Amino acid sequence: MSHAPASTVPIKTEPISPDILEEIETFEAEARRMVSGDVSGDLFRPFRLQYGIYGQRQAGVQMVRIKIPFGGLTANQLRRVAELTEQFATGVGHVTTRQDIQLHFVELKDVPAIMRGLAEVGLTTREACANTVRNVTACHLAGICQGEVFDVTTYAKTVALHLLRNPLNQSLPRKFKIAFSGCKQDCALTPIHDIGLLAAKRTDGAIGFRMVAGGGLGSAPRIAQVLREFTPMDELIPSIEAVIRVFDTLGNRKNRTKARMKFVIEKLGFAEFKRRWEEAYVSMGHARPTHEPIKLLPYPDEPVPLIMPTSNGSKKTVAQTNGSVNGAPTETPFEMWRRTNVVRQKQEGYVAAVTKLFMGDLTTEQMLHIADLADRYSNGNIRTTINQNMIIRWIPESRIADLYDDLASQGLADPGAELVEDIIACPGTDTCGLGITSSKGLARALAEVFPAGRVPEDLKDVTVKISGCHNSCAQHHIATIGLHGVGKRIGEHVAPFYELHLGG
Template identity: 80%
Template sequence: MLPNMRGLIMSASKTTAPVEIRTTPIPPEILEEIETFEGEVRRVNASEVSSDLFRPFRLQHGIYGQRQPGVQMVRIKIPFGGLTANQLRRVAELADTYATGIGHVTTRQDIQLHFVDLNDVGTIMRLLAEVGLTTREACANTVRNVTACHLAGVCQGEVFDVTPYAKTVALHLLRNPLNQSMPRKFKIAFSGCRQDCALTPIHDIGLLAAKREDGVIGFRMVVGGGLGSAPRIAQVLREFVPMDELLPTIEAVIKLFDTLGNRKNRNKARMKFVIEKLGFEEFKRRWEEAYVSMGHARPDHGPIKLLQHHDAPPTLVMPTPAQARPSGNGHGNGGNGHAGPETPYHMWKRTNVVPQKQPGYVAAAIKLQMGDITTAQMNVVANLAEAYSNGNLRTTINQNLILRWVPESRLEALYEELAPHGLAAPGAELVEDIIACPGTDTCGLGITSSKGLARAMAEVFPPGRVPEDL
């Protein structure tokens, strides 16, 4: 891309007018952080600092080395998966200019760019900061991206919208001295209903929306979950955490992990091993001590100051009465609502479309093959998010994108715009929607071709036709 075209992206939808990327000034402290990173890169290039010494600093800023020498993977943090069309256009621009023209949506709702020159990373950080995005703490022994159900706020079964709480926790912990050099990575997830789309039991901290009999809302908190070679299901630390105790409770868990975690054996360093070593009752006792010692047991501890996420219906589009709504609680449930053979559109509608709790609106999932999306497709999605929704979208932990607040009356028109660009595959979020990390394609830690296996498995599960009991 020519330098003077940066910030202007040609629309891939019906309009052909350039779409300007809106930017805001970078806060001085963020600019200083980026300049510090660039300074360290110059020191590495001048052999003043070894690559080994630079590595922890690089990882803390969300930059991974690849198995291919001389190039990096840049991981862009997307708290709770919330993106704007404007931000997605910027990611597309960066992928075109500095990477391979492909973005990779991850199981933590991040977006990764691969094959990036280390000398370009500072520029990428600046361009991300202009649209409110960062790579900071997307890697390393920190609190990783805080994830949440992609239907939060529109889910028919949710207790309440967990979005503002996930956002508040994510930004509270970002650059927080409490979690800059922990024994190992730390993962937090929020879910709003019992279906638990965010998979809270496999997280270091899992928070499930709850409501007491007196109507007070809060969270059921579980701790110590994880997968890997030693999977563990998280255990209940508190059946109910009131909102004014949410941040203090999380901080005390992180502090306890930071103090007791194994810093000698990386393979035994996650919080699940701390709990295993102490026993859960002793862990709870130690947590209570940490909570008190950090001063969080004070009765005057104030209410949580929520960071709101504006996600209202599209302007100038009124919802239509709910007719022929997709059935069930979402993906793949119920009939297709169509007499006769199932058309590609009706298969997509059956498997990818979820009725919102707001009458007349639906959420439409865009299935990405193993999380990969081209820059042209990113621009299409950005345009459609503004044309058919409210300019917002979300990434999912199954490596897809989802458009919410789509008026049901415009659903078929949306499908017709997605299909020509390879964005209307059925089966999103179902068993056939196989997820895969980059594996040996790019990852220096990879030991197998996970994408190759995923492609082979996809042949066994034909799109949109997997029995619903699988």
């Protein structure tokens, strides 16, 4: 463990609701039965996965996946995650490409304590794994993006919590992924999801979503197809439920490798799939159009912070630079970081700063530091990104230099966030039982090739993603340079190799 100092900020907790407490106690009882031999490991495995707990390639320890809808965390929640990471894991957390946070090397006996600790601050591991609707992701710039049609945050949150513990979502043929994007840049990558929702606006001013279905990566990558060009808000949840019902009914439950929804569409043809979806929609009691408004769950992430921007703050602002915009040697470390990691918000006077986490890893001390900075410089909220980073939003531009200094003090001010030098890698053989290669090891080697913050301008949009196997947890298929681990027979032995993908 890293033995991080205890945070001086107390963690605010709420009583755990009786139903969630019963759920945790059920897991605890089943875990004891498995340890005592009353339940076999094979029977316990699907139950464990339903609760967001994975086995590792190392015997006797688990990976705990914390589900974070749309990547939204409060500083208070991040402090609790840090506390649990320090107490029960290795002192290092891992941000995933689905905006979750994973804890590794956790003993099974400690999992219920982690679940209780998370529940006290409104977090859960439930359905972060298994044949369920996984974490609902969204663009980390939602609400502040200059080009967005509207803020998709509340819709992502509403859908995520509507499906959590929903009977419809407990035993699907295979995992199911949903993503929300607010503009045409599509930072949430909707085409590679089972359901992708892109913000749209009709000529009459009505807002809704362009809905695509059937995307996915893995061993048989597919791009989602348009199911509805415009989905009105009052039809959003029933439209999603109808897709899940068709998948639940027609998905392949015998062959796991052919079980994703993309194979249902491949077998039926998209026109027939759409017809089945329409039938499911009507059978649920909905006949378009329905006039029942969507009941949105508020997410108070974006009130104007108590710290207001001022005109006489630091002389260092986002607009200023002392060197070449291409990273000339005259550029100071602060200027380089500001150029690559700071984003102007659509709200005048505010910026957002991306904290680059190498391969998504951060220590408990760094978690506590980011939580403190979110309180000090913003409104106490953080978001994880699908590129394994964290972002603090709503920072008064006049305070950006001070934030940089505070980040740098904990090794959190590396430039090049979300750019070519920000390599994406899954855990690979470090912990994953399915991994064939050490994706993190390769990422470390490649990181030495790219000078942080000084990559030429014409390469800034190049992406490098490394998966330890064909499952594409690092999304290697959609990278400019993608690699995934494979086994290749050499004589009597099988050796690890990488398969190279270009132009994704």
